[in-house]
Amino acid sequence: MMGTSRMFHIFVVLGSAFMILLIILYWKEVGVSRQYLHNPVSPGPKIANPAQHQQQQQQPQTPQTPSFLSDIDAFVNQFLEPGTGEPTDPLPAETSNQSEKAEERYVPRQEWKIHLTPVAEDLRQRQVACTNWKRIMIVLSESLLHHGVPQQDPLAIPIEVAHDDNMHFTFNKFWKRYGKFARHLMKVKLKKYKKFLFVRDPFVRLISAFRDKFEGLNQNFYQSFAKVMLRRYANHTTPPDSVDEAFAMGVHPSFLHFIQFLLDPQTEKVSPFNEHWQQMYRLCHPCQIQYDFVGHLETAEEDAEHLLRLLRVDNVVEFPKSHRNVTSTDLESNWFDTVPLEMRRELYKLYEADFRLFGYDRPDSILNE
Structure with a gap:
């Protein structure tokens, strides 16, 4: 004992x-x-006030020690x-009514x-x-x-x-x-x-990424990627340092240069694809x-x-209505007109997993010309 x-x-x-x-x-x-x-x-x-958000961030705050x-x-x-x-x-039972007024849905x-x-x-x-x-x-x-x-x-x-x-x-x-x-x-x-x-x-996503990052005055993407494209594929050995100067001179990468950049084996030897054009299966790991x-x-x-x-939050918040995206599959063929057929097929192989995993049809109109 x-x-x-x-x-x-x-x-x-x-x-x-x-x-x-x-x-x-x-x-x-x-x-x-x-x-x-x-x-x-x-x-x-x-x-409390979005307009004062930036100003509030700059003001010192008294740290609070949690319990x-x-x-x-x-x-x-x-x-x-x-x-x-x-x-x-x-949730309280009465909040399940979708038709409640906003002030009553708190x-x-x-x-x-x-x-x-x-x-x-x-x-x-x-x-x-x-x-x-x-x-x-x-x-x-x-x-x-x-x-x-x-x-x-x-x-x-x-x-x-x-x-x-x-x-x-x-x-x-x-x-x-x-x-x-x-x-x-x-x-x-x-x-x-x-x-x-x-x-x-996947192809519409690439068009959207190109329009967003390289058709506007985006200094970060110009410095990190556009200058590389201009040197490799546009014979600009010394492209302008700033995106403003480049656009003023009419110097900017084309969509073909962008596709060449994606297909170039040297690209990912330097660094992995940027999240805006990295394959979704690599970015979000749906298999894991x-x-x-x-x-x-x-x-x-x-x-x-x-x-x-x-998620059972439809009584708390509604997804905002919006216009359809301006970059649609209807515009794909126009954008790929300047891309040689062999490059299009190589590009499809590069993004084929995304097409198949997420239920998108093979773009035969672009790949079978």
């Missing part, structure tokens, strides 16, 4: 020491950030909560267990790409205040605010927040959260991540409506 009691006390002491050590290690890695593990869309402090116990609770609860994808606090703060992998946007029609989804996430996170209450109208959120990283709990923030625990916790989040992805026709929903940009509004119902 004495031996059993002694063994019990030894196990209690060792267990307590282990828990204390675990908490110390966790606290050391986590620090005193206010972000919690199950805040997939929550940014930092609430912003140690609440931080640990968030850490533990993430493993204990069921992976239903539902808000951690159930829902107390929820932790929506959602991860978004958006397509890269076309600046000419940003509302049909990731901008509106970022607005949706801001509305759900209740991180932007309007007259003292959370903003509920996605279109009232300015584009620059929607794309402000401070408004979102990004992957980089998650990685910095949890240090060496991040990889393991991300696996948990990927298992428990609803995950969705929006894609578009089991997405709960895959939407298409061509039917963005219909898919978004269905997805919001699936």
Whole structure:
């Protein structure tokens, strides 16, 4: 009897020491950030006036130390909560009515267990790409205040605010927040959260990327990519240093130069494809991540409506209406007129996995001339 009691006390002491050590290690890695593990869309402090957002960012803020116990609770609860994808606090029954007025649909703060992998946007029609989804996430996170209450109208959120990283709990923030625990916790989040992805026709996506990044005065993309294209494929050994100077001289890469750049084996020897033209299967890893929903940009509004119902937030927010994207499959043949047939076929091979994985037909009108 004495031996059993002694063994019990030894196990209690060792267990307590282990828990204390675990908490110390966790606290050391986590620090005193206010972000919690199950805040997939929550940014930092609430912003009351978007017009003053930039000014407020520059003002010093008094750091607030979070509750140690609440931080640990968030850490533990993430493993204990069921992976239903539902808000951690159930919605009141009366909020299920889709026809309620906006002011009557306010829902107390929820932790929506959602991860978004958006397509890269076309600046000419940003509302049909990731901008509106970022607005949706801001509305759900209740991180932007309007007259003292959370903003509920996605279109009232300015584009620059929607794309402000401070408004979102990004992957980089998650990685910095949890240090060496991040990889393991991300696996948990990927298992428990609803995950969705929006894609578009691969060739139309390339046309959109070219128009967005190389037909306008974009100094970053000119410096990083356009100058390379001009030197390699346009016989400009010393292209102008600035995009303004280049456009004033009528010097800019053509769509053919862009396709040559994509097909050139030297391109990815220098660095991987930019996210705006990297294959979607490489960018979002649909074979490794089991997405709960895959939407298409061509039917963005219909898919978004269905997805919001699936996520059970259609009574909280509506996806904004928008015009159809100006870059459509109808324009593909016009853009590829300058691209030799053999290059088109090589390009299809490069993006064939995207066509097949996401249900897009082979563009025979472009490939069989």
